[in-house]
Amino acid sequence: MRGKTGRLLRGLALLSTLALGATACGGSDDDSSDTKAVSAGDIQAALKKGGSVTVWAWEPTLKSVAADFEKKYPKVKINLVSERSGDKHYTALSNAISAGKGVPDVAQVEYFALGQYSLTKGLSDLAPYGAAKLASKYTPGPWNAVSDGDKVYGLPMDSGPMALFYNKKVFDKYKIAVPTTWDEYLDAARKLHKADPKAYIANDTGDAGFTTSMLWQAGSRPYKVDGTKVAINFDDAGAKKFETVWQKLISEKLLAPVTGWTDDWYKGLGDGTIATLATGAWMPANFETGVPNAKGDWRAAAMPAWTKGDKASAENGGSSLALPALGKNKELAYAFVEYANAGDGVATRVSEGAFPATVAELQSTEFKNKEFPYFGGQKANEIFAESAANVADDWSYLPFQPYANSIFNDTVGKAYVSSTTLADGLKAWQDASVKYGQEQGFTIEK
Amino acid sequence: MSTSVTASPAKTKNTAPKLRTPRAKHTPGKPKRSVLLTVLMALMVLYTVVPLIWLVINSTKTQSGLAESNGLWFAHDFALWDNIRDAFTYHDGIFGRWLLNTLLYVVLGAGGATLLAVLGGYALAKFDFPGKRAVFAVVIGAVAVPGTALAVPTFLMFSKMGLTDTPWAVIIPSLVSPFGLYLMWVFAAEAIPTELLEAARMDGASEVRTFFQVALPLLAPGIVTVLLFTTVATWNNYFLPLIMLKDPDWYPLTLGLSAWSSQAQTIGGDVIFNLVITGSLLTILPLIAAFLFLQKYWQSGLAAGSVKE
Numbered sequence: 001m002r003g004k005t006g007r008l009l010r011g012l013a014l015l016s017t018l019a020l021g022a023t024a025c026g027g028s029d030d031d032s033s034d035t036k037a038v039s040a041g042d043i044q045a046a047l048k049k050g051g052s053v054t055v056w057a058w059e060p061t062l063k064s065v066a067a068d069f070e071k072k073y074p075k076v077k078i079n080l081v082s083e084r085s086g087d088k089h090y091t092a093l094s095n096a097i098s099a100g101k102g103v104p105d106v107a108q109v110e111y112f113a114l115g116q117y118s119l120t121k122g123l124s125d126l127a128p129y130g131a132a133k134l135a136s137k138y139t140p141g142p143w144n145a146v147s148d149g150d151k152v153y154g155l156p157m158d159s160g161p162m163a164l165f166y167n168k169k170v171f172d173k174y175k176i177a178v179p180t181t182w183d184e185y186l187d188a189a190r191k192l193h194k195a196d197p198k199a200y201i202a203n204d205t206g207d208a209g210f211t212t213s214m215l216w217q218a219g220s221r222p223y224k225v226d227g228t229k230v231a232i233n234f235d236d237a238g239a240k241k242f243e244t245v246w247q248k249l250i251s252e253k254l255l256a257p258v259t260g261w262t263d264d265w266y267k268g269l270g271d272g273t274i275a276t277l278a279t280g281a282w283m284p285a286n287f288e289t290g291v292p293n294a295k296g297d298w299r300a301a302a303m304p305a306w307t308k309g310d311k312a313s314a315e316n317g318g319s320s321l322a323l324p325a326l327g328k329n330k331e332l333a334y335a336f337v338e339y340a341n342a343g344d345g346v347a348t349r350v351s352e353g354a355f356p357a358t359v360a361e362l363q364s365t366e367f368k369n370k371e372f373p374y375f376g377g378q379k380a381n382e383i384f385a386e387s388a389a390n391v392a393d394d395w396s397y398l399p400f401q402p403y404a405n406s407i408f409n410d411t412v413g414k415a416y417v418s419s420t421t422l423a424d425g426l427k428a429w430q431d432a433s434v435k436y437g438q439e440q441g442f443t444i445e446k
Numbered sequence: 447m448s449t450s451v452t453a454s455p456a457k458t459k460n461t462a463p464k465l466r467t468p469r470a471k472h473t474p475g476k477p478k479r480s481v482l483l484t485v486l487m488a489l490m491v492l493y494t495v496v497p498l499i500w501l502v503i504n505s506t507k508t509q510s511g512l513a514e515s516n517g518l519w520f521a522h523d524f525a526l527w528d529n530i531r532d533a534f535t536y537h538d539g540i541f542g543r544w545l546l547n548t549l550l551y552v553v554l555g556a557g558g559a560t561l562l563a564v565l566g567g568y569a570l571a572k573f574d575f576p577g578k579r580a581v582f583a584v585v586i587g588a589v590a591v592p593g594t595a596l597a598v599p600t601f602l603m604f605s606k607m608g609l610t611d612t613p614w615a616v617i618i619p620s621l622v623s624p625f626g627l628y629l630m631w632v633f634a635a636e637a638i639p640t641e642l643l644e645a646a647r648m649d650g651a652s653e654v655r656t657f658f659q660v661a662l663p664l665l666a667p668g669i670v671t672v673l674l675f676t677t678v679a680t681w682n683n684y685f686l687p688l689i690m691l692k693d694p695d696w697y698p699l700t701l702g703l704s705a706w707s708s709q710a711q712t713i714g715g716d717v718i719f720n721l722v723i724t725g726s727l728l729t730i731l732p733l734i735a736a737f738l739f740l741q742k743y744w745q746s747g748l749a750a751g752s753v754k755e
Contacts, residue, residue, distance in 0.1 A: 058709070058712055058714075058715060059714055060714055060715065060716060061714070081692075081693065081694060082537075082694075083537075083540070083694035083697065083702065083705040083706075084694070084705060084708075086708065086711055086712060088708065092692055096692070099605060101608075102610075102611055102692055158713075158714070160713070261710060261711040263512075263710070263719060266513060266710070266717065266719075267513045270510070270513040270514070271513070271514075280713065282713050282714050285714050286713070286714065286715070286717065289509070289716050289717045289718075290509070290710060290717035291510075291513070292508075292509055292510040293510035293511075293513050293514050317713045318713075319713075353714070354714060
């Protein structure tokens with residue numbers, strides 16, 4: 001309906017440009033590195049002077065944090081833009097950075113995507129602002145994700161130590177024990193599906209974030225990153241463990257063919273046809289708003305182990321607040337990030353259901369003793385805190401992980417819908433990632 | 447274009463007897479019934495009405511009601527009023543802001559497009575000037591170019607001019623409606639007898655006065671038709687605002703609802719499918735109202751020129 005001729009459009013647009021007095025302006029040519037240390041005094045002075053900070057973040061508890069911050073520093077205005085998330089968020093952020101215009105002062109960046117932005121110098125190093133001194137405040141997994149040597153590219157906002165959420169009602173009904181190892185999990189999957197052909201132990205149609213977290217837990221370290229030198233290899237013992245168990249689940253059709261985060265998925269979690277969910281500790285908040293009808297049915301448990309008694313865990317999800325290099329009001333922006341992720345904001349966010357990345361909150365008795373009415377009064381944080389302590393910190397994502405994740409379904413995804421095996425799928429993913437890395441100018445080590 | 451497709455069943459239904467009458471002369475006033483056509487029409491009605499029924503029924507449910515109940519029947523809880531209230535109060539009432547934005551885009555974009563189409567169509571129909579054939583070729587060509595194909599070039603151009611992320615980025619492209627122009631042109635040629643214009647000129651009326659006092663009243667049905675078409679197009683516009691706007695404060699309803707829907711795919715995000723559904727219902731109500739109230743005008747507008755008097 002909105003067809004239009006180029007000529008007419010140009011004419012009209014030109015007219016209105018003149019009318020509005022808007023001028024074309026290119027990208028910022030000021031790519032100055034901010035290596036100069038910023039003292040606490042500078043930040044205080046900036047807070048006193050005031051100004052506005054634009055924050056692109058979807059994390060819901062930031063709303064209260066921003067309100068508190070504005071109350072504490074009345075001259076500062078926090079402009080929270082929250083109606084965007086996931087892919088759209090990164091597309092918009094990348095577009096703004098490459099256009100050099102409309103870049104926010106603070107952006108929420110998930111751990112898996114940080115490498116992409118820090119490597120292209122899209123983010124400010126926060127160490128000169130004093131962020132390096134905050135290292136001991138955070139658990140190792142998240143801190144490892146935001147820091148690279150002596151550089152700090154963001155402050156951890158939350159973390160996602162993994163846990164196994166299971167529908168107790170379903171497990172009780174069919175008298176199935178809650179699995180403590182992945183082999184038991186496989187047995188439980190068979191038992192459950194046999195008892196009720198409509199019920200599945202889990203859903204999975206191929207999810208890059210889940211698979212990488214599972215590899216992480218199994219001890220696989222497929223990505224090795226050293227600056228622009230990258231190695232990608234899915235052929236190790238940890239990956240084998242994961243492939244063996246998961247291939248059986250796929251081949252025996254024990255996984256519900258439901259894609260995560262869809263309305264079908266929420267429905268399955270609610271009606272008992274998806275009986276477990278191995279995911280990050282932030283999940284309770286999503287359970288409460290997305291699956292309100294299953295209140296009381298679900299419980300949390302430690303992740304099943306790959307060998308009995310092993311406590312190794314992994315992270316799934318979690319994000320940081322970072323300062324895009326082209327953002328303005330750097331001192332104010334940093335002050336807000338520190339307030340939200342290391343200062344008073346943490347308590348506010350935890351009280352509203354966010355899962356912290358800070359040691360003090362994770363260790364506090366108040367946090368551990370919190371009873372979750374949704375989980376029938378279970379003190380689920382004890383499980384999550386233990387998982388957080390058992391996350392290995394030597395995992396790294398690719399500096400182009402968002403791209404790699406975007407091709408996951410074309411490669412590994414085939415294992416879920418055809419006769420391709422999971423091992424072949426991972427090999428195809430590896431090859432495609434290597435190819436892209438080379439095209440982007442990375443040195444790929446064999 | 448999608449909107450005119452949904453409008454077409456009604457159009458065919460209403461004009462079909464009129465068009466068929468001359469051929470079926472032997473049974474005036476009693477058009478032949480075709481079982482096949484009736485069945486096809488019934489399927490079409492089902493196809494267009496079922497989603498609407500689904501929308502109305504499900505906007506009465508809470509988030510948990512949505513998961514527990516069948517899609518085509520009511521849940522045990524009736525939460526329509528709560529949902530409407532929540533839709534308008536969620537996130538500091540941003541839904542109301544989106545509604546006002548959409549209205550702004552429609553008033554300025556669709557209103558402006560209609561104004562331009564009326565002026566241009568009248569000029570093309572009633573005045574002779576060099577290059578008229580070229581204009582005709584360009585307009586007909588432009589009708590065939592889908593808006594989606596122009597969105598990216600438009601974005602790049604607007605970006606260079608610094609107009610992206612402002613309401614102008616949505617309003618300016620909406621001002622151009624080749625189809626509206628073409629419709630007004632055809633309509634003006636039929637509806638305004640050239641003799642009438644000549645008589646007015648003989649009596650000494652200026653061109654401006656002739657246009658406003660003689661031509662405009664005759665064009666009313668055509669104007670309403672074009673206005674409805676451009677309104678629907680602007681109201682439903684999704685792709686253009688999607689690439690042009692970053693600031694949610696300037697989102698139209700289409701973008702806002704999609705943002706709410708994608709919240710469910712976010713760690714820690716609120717799952718508000720019930721508000722998305724209720725919001726969608728609230729979004730289509732003004733359009734339905736506009737169609738119902740202006741029905742008699744746009745029908746006669748569409749049929750103009752189809753019957754030789």
